[in-house]
Amino acid sequence: MQLTKHAHACVTVEKDGTRVVIDPGTFTPDATDAVEQAQAILITHEHFDHFDADLITRALQDRPELQVYGTQAVAAALGADDARVHTVVAGDTFDVGSLAVTVHGSRHALIHVDIPCPDNVGYLLDGGALYHPGDAYFVPEAPVRTLLLPTSGPWTKLGEAADYVRSVKPERVIQIHELMLSDLGQQSTANLLGEQGLTGTAITRLEPGTTVHL
Secondary structure (H helix, E strand, C coil): CCEEEEECCCCCEECCCCEECCCCCCCCHHHHHHHHHHCCCEECCCCCCCHHHHHHHHHHCCCCCCCCCCCHHHHHHHCCCCCCCCCCCCCCEEECEEEEEEEEECCCCCCCCCCCCEEECCEEHHCCCEEEEECCCCCCCCCEEEEECCCCCCCCCHHHHHHHHHCCCEEEEEEECCCCCCCHHHEEEHHHHHCCCCCCCCCCCCCCCCEEEE
């Protein structure tokens, strides 16, 4: 299985000719290209940095074979009567070609009591090979080999991120949701949370466009 990192929270996962893209949002400059090459789109929640509704609406119009999975709010934004748009909740399982997917979690992390928390789901792919948590530090009840770790944003806290990695116990951590950090901030975060820091697990920083084998 291969993972390609895009800007912010968006990644593409490919296995045996099957390609899915997770969270192509408006902070991802090449989201259009990522969507065009994928058989399915997985959306963790409706915030614009994870979900470019206009882009995905156009893609559905242009590509009758495209499938989209997301929360109820995502489905409503795309047209819940479209059979290609699937509402998912924790406990759901489905296959996209050669990729098996299970759904975990239910709520976005708290930003502030005055800001509503939308639904948020995480996606565990290929029997635990990769977990994308969206905007939450939810610990799935399954082993995780590679964890995508959000490290910046109004809801993130480095102490909670460290405890999250300790709880999940992944073999590998790849940073996502990093766009609000400068280069210095990313390096500092990796040092604090990484192998010589609080978690004992190295954090991999990938430049957008980088592909790695999982």
